[in-house]
Amino acid sequence: MITIKNENTQQRVKKELKESVILFAGDSGDGIQLTGTQFTNTSALLGNDISTFPNYPAEIRAPQGTLAGVSGYQLHLGSVNIYTAGDLSDVLVVMNAAALKANIKALRPGGIIIANTEGFGAKNLELAKYPKGVNPLKDGSLDKFTIYEIEVTKLTRACLADSGLGTKEIDRSKNMFVLGFLLWMYDRSMDPTISFLKEQFKKRPELITLNEKVLRAGYNYGDTTETFTTRYEVKAAPMPKGIYRSIMGNQATAIGLIAAAKKSGLTLFYGTYPITPASDILHELAKHKNFGVKTFQAEDEIAAISSAIGASFGGNLGITGSSGPGIALKTEAIGLAVMLEIPLVIINVQRGGPSTGLPTKTEQADLLQALYGRNGECPVVVVAASSPSDCFTMAFEACRISLEHMVPVILLTDGYIANGAEPWRFPSSKDLPDIKVNFTTKKNAVMASESGPIEVFHPYKRDEKLARPWAIPGTKDLEHRIGGIEKENETGNISYDPENHELMTKLRQEKVDLVANYIPEQKIDNGKEKGKVLVLGWGSTYGSIKTAVIECIANGIDVSHAHVKYMNPLPRNLGKILKNFDKVLMPEINNGQFSKVIRDKFLINTVNFNKIKGVPFSSGELKAKIEELAK
Amino acid sequence: MSSSIVTLTDKPTAKDFSSDQEVRWCPGCGDYSILKQVQTVMPDLGIPRENIAFVAGIGCSSRFPYYMDTYGLHSIHGRATAIASGLKASRPDLSVWVVTGDGDCLSIGGNHTIHLLRRNLDINVLLFNNEIYGLTKGQYSPTSHEGQMTKSSPYGSIDRPFNPLALVLGAGGTFIARSMDRDPVHLRGILKRAHEHKGTSFVEIYQNCNVFNDGAFEIFTEKSTKKNETLFMEHGKPLIFGANNEKGVKLDGFKPVIVNVADVSANDLWIHDERDGMKATLLTRFFDDPKKEGHLPRPFGIFLIEDHHETYETSMANQINAVIKQKGDGDLDALLRGRETWNIN
Numbered sequence: 001m002i003t004i005k006n007e008n009t010q011q012r013v014k015k016e017l018k019e020s021v022i023l024f025a026g027d028s029g030d031g032i033q034l035t036g037t038q039f040t041n042t043s044a045l046l047g048n049d050i051s052t053f054p055n056y057p058a059e060i061r062a063p064q065g066t067l068a069g070v071s072g073y074q075l076h077l078g079s080v081n082i083y084t085a086g087d088l089s090d091v092l093v094v095m096n097a098a099a100l101k102a103n104i105k106a107l108r109p110g111g112i113i114i115a116n117t118e119g120f121g122a123k124n125l126e127l128a129k130y131p132k133g134v135n136p137l138k139d140g141s142l143d144k145f146t147i148y149e150i151e152v153t154k155l156t157r158a159c160l161a162d163s164g165l166g167t168k169e170i171d172r173s174k175n176m177f178v179l180g181f182l183l184w185m186y187d188r189s190m191d192p193t194i195s196f197l198k199e200q201f202k203k204r205p206e207l208i209t210l211n212e213k214v215l216r217a218g219y220n221y222g223d224t225t226e227t228f229t230t231r232y233e234v235k236a237a238p239m240p241k242g243i244y245r246s247i248m249g250n251q252a253t254a255i256g257l258i259a260a261a262k263k264s265g266l267t268l269f270y271g272t273y274p275i276t277p278a279s280d281i282l283h284e285l286a287k288h289k290n291f292g293v294k295t296f297q298a299e300d301e302i303a304a305i306s307s308a309i310g311a312s313f314g315g316n317l318g319i320t321g322s323s324g325p326g327i328a329l330k331t332e333a334i335g336l337a338v339m340l341e342i343p344l345v346i347i348n349v350q351r352g353g354p355s356t357g358l359p360t361k362t363e364q365a366d367l368l369q370a371l372y373g374r375n376g377e378c379p380v381v382v383v384a385a386s387s388p389s390d391c392f393t394m395a396f397e398a399c400r401i402s403l404e405h406m407v408p409v410i411l412l413t414d415g416y417i418a419n420g421a422e423p424w425r426f427p428s429s430k431d432l433p434d435i436k437v438n439f440t441t442k443k444n445a446v447m448a449s450e451s452g453p454i455e456v457f458h459p460y461k462r463d464e465k466l467a468r469p470w471a472i473p474g475t476k477d478l479e480h481r482i483g484g485i486e487k488e489n490e491t492g493n494i495s496y497d498p499e500n501h502e503l504m505t506k507l508r509q510e511k512v513d514l515v516a517n518y519i520p521e522q523k524i525d526n527g528k529e530k531g532k533v534l535v536l537g538w539g540s541t542y543g544s545i546k547t548a549v550i551e552c553i554a555n556g557i558d559v560s561h562a563h564v565k566y567m568n569p570l571p572r573n574l575g576k577i578l579k580n581f582d583k584v585l586m587p588e589i590n591n592g593q594f595s596k597v598i599r600d601k602f603l604i605n606t607v608n609f610n611k612i613k614g615v616p617f618s619s620g621e622l623k624a625k626i627e628e629l630a631k
Numbered sequence: 632m633s634s635s636i637v638t639l640t641d642k643p644t645a646k647d648f649s650s651d652q653e654v655r656w657c658p659g660c661g662d663y664s665i666l667k668q669v670q671t672v673m674p675d676l677g678i679p680r681e682n683i684a685f686v687a688g689i690g691c692s693s694r695f696p697y698y699m700d701t702y703g704l705h706s707i708h709g710r711a712t713a714i715a716s717g718l719k720a721s722r723p724d725l726s727v728w729v730v731t732g733d734g735d736c737l738s739i740g741g742n743h744t745i746h747l748l749r750r751n752l753d754i755n756v757l758l759f760n761n762e763i764y765g766l767t768k769g770q771y772s773p774t775s776h777e778g779q780m781t782k783s784s785p786y787g788s789i790d791r792p793f794n795p796l797a798l799v800l801g802a803g804g805t806f807i808a809r810s811m812d813r814d815p816v817h818l819r820g821i822l823k824r825a826h827e828h829k830g831t832s833f834v835e836i837y838q839n840c841n842v843f844n845d846g847a848f849e850i851f852t853e854k855s856t857k858k859n860e861t862l863f864m865e866h867g868k869p870l871i872f873g874a875n876n877e878k879g880v881k882l883d884g885f886k887p888v889i890v891n892v893a894d895v896s897a898n899d900l901w902i903h904d905e906r907d908g909m910k911a912t913l914l915t916r917f918f919d920d921p922k923k924e925g926h927l928p929r930p931f932g933i934f935l936i937e938d939h940h941e942t943y944e945t946s947m948a949n950q951i952n953a954v955i956k957q958k959g960d961g962d963l964d965a966l967l968r969g970r971e972t973w974n975i976n
Contacts, residue, residue: 041971044973045971045973046973047973047975192971236975239975240975241975241976242974242975243968243972243973243974243975244972244973244974244975245968245969245970245971245972245973246969246971247969255966255967258961258963258966259963259966259967262961262963267721269717269720269721271717288961288966289950289951289954289955290951290954290955290957290958290959290960290961291960291961291963291966292951292955292961293951293961294720294721294947294951296716296717296720298713298716298746299713299742299743299745299746300742302709302710302713302743303710303713303716303742303743303746306706306710306713306714306716306717306743307713307714307716307717307720308717309706309714309717310686310704310713310714310715310716310717310718310719310720310721311717311718311720311721311722312717313684313704313714313718314684314717314718314721314722314725315722316721316722318717318721332707333707333710335707336706336707336710340704426967426968426969427967428964428967429963429964429967473681473682473683473684473702473718473722473725474681474682474722474724474725475681476679476681477681478681479680479681479700479701479702479703480702480703481650481652481696481697481699481702481703481704481705482703482704482705483696483697483703483704483705483706484705484706484707485705493652494652494697
């Protein structure tokens, strides 16, 4: 602990923390996501490791002050490695009573509550469904926490009294006051936020000054008010050397697609229909038209994938993106792409289901849909991203596999990692592999004819990967017709022959199976190669499992962690790994989908650990489960 | 890939556009004539075969691409227009044709059809309208008339049919035409004009299904009734019809009335103007049941051409070029790096 002297000669304590979890919560119109993002970026620039979890309602402006309208942004920052957005928060910032009520369970005992007192008036308390006359800030029910009450609204209004703006507009800057205060509390610079404001309000410069004024007022309020005696310091984390940026999952996916287009020399065509939580991929891609990116906001989900199939038929990198309900609509067209044997990437940013389900909440319950959810024997390659920055890697991989093997690939991410952010030691373009695309230009077969043997083009003649040639319109002498009806092997002509159908069905399966020879082997993420318990995860549970397993290993527990990213085909050595452990624990944010696959493929028992609440696992609950199993 | 369609030097023949696949429509189907007219017209368009793509959905007509020796895609029910949109948007250099039926285009694929028209991609849509589901063996379609007896409407269809061209006009179609399988010369002329139009060309072709809906358009196609029941529109010429062109159409305010040509001066007749959207609206409404007393004749030919709208693919390319001009060619390393970075040593 360091004691510093303030110019007010007031005793200030500076407390160094290894890690800290802050949860910002308020009405969905309170600017909570922006406050959280700005604090995150500032912390990342300082070298902290970070992980974030925005948690917002499906309604854009849910009724003000109600529990349904609470928007949250959780940030976990540390001078140690951080893999999750944190279980319980240390600091809870609430703009109103509903925000407190919705999140108080997630505050650790002894934690700090920073409350905007104007959000605790009689009306707000009633909207938050507190009994009449009860104000939790005053009735002693929160005694195990430290409460800081700040009149945020009043102070913001006072700060901008001379601005000439109306109250409504002034109140929009409240979040800047809170942000300023938090920046003071965690001893970080206001500069990144100020430069953000300058960029954001380029067209309304007067708003730059006003917001900056409120931001500084919040900062100075911390500095000058004697109430606050403790400031926190979270130093830079010991991360591998290199240049870092902050990245969100959907953004990483979009950049991965653009990188794949560049590295394959193809034009990226993204056909999509807006859907939560996938739309940000479209927003990001639409910004980068100077990469030649073609974004097509289709009339519906089916047109979205169909347009991508058309683009792919034409020799482009055709991609479509959606979430579960949209993927359900695309199902028939995925089947078409399987029959056409053309490249196509289908992105599913999973959310809670079924049906409309929980649009803004996370879930991993579309794995079986991705693997099996189509009519007929219809295999596709499926890959899954495990963290926000891994979305980049797996989006790139999805494109590589699709283009090099002439096969549709489904990329699974989910709401948690799609909207979450983390530091990313980004690659340079020269470190990314080239993706080999060979458009066929020559005939590839010989056929007998009346005038002797003639050269012809057979669109379904395969190479060693069982991939068929990609001859695109515009290529002379290779004119051919393909379609959804079963084809004759090699010639691609319509065929209803029973033997041929069985052969083609098996060829399509074998082609997907062969991809296993072109993907990395499964690695153990943490722990020994052989032992008592293996935690086998996939997708966005990566961070929570990693945190739990590291802590368990440190406590002497015999546990290892493997995280699968190639869901179909599975890595060739996965079966061998599974046999090296007495028990296989499979935590999933679903009712046990991947465990069904593992049991089916490897005929082993698994211990399922499932959570279907629309939120990620906490590392604490995973730790408890591992401890129980390792006994 | 260049954005303009390359033209040809050595002129191929209709046979060059015929694939080696056996045509499998029912003997006597109207599709045969349409296939022949398309194959006949193709060499005159001056586009190399490899730069032409036919896209179809599902239905009898949708087998069409297999019979053309061009690039072809036989896709899934209703999606041809959406697939063709992606193909044309990403490959403006290709001549893209969609072959579709009344079920494919107006029922299961109705949504894609109207949005293709709205976006105005330079695609030629050939709607083979036979007012029946043929491939599934005879159910009523969205263009079947009220009361039509089919396998799925043994007591008569209670559905009101679409007026396809009024729908196309409402969706913002920029080239709207009607022809028929039994009039090869007229059909070939319309196909050429459809190809020439830069934008979505929509051609409704009355096509006889001799197995499940034989004679649906007989009144318009048979010699004995054709002249009295059809109105062949020609740009700049008066709307006249009848066995000896003795009848004409005159506008009484907004109301079209049939007159004897002999009774009016030439100036009083409606002069067809294929660029007049208001009049096109009225013409698409010439959709009476021919059995009804005092009905208007059914128009054939070009209802409307609007060629001042930019095509979608052109707008898309222009926008990309403008952004490149403004921001410079995309730099992958700059994109990977983002706006703010920090260094850990």
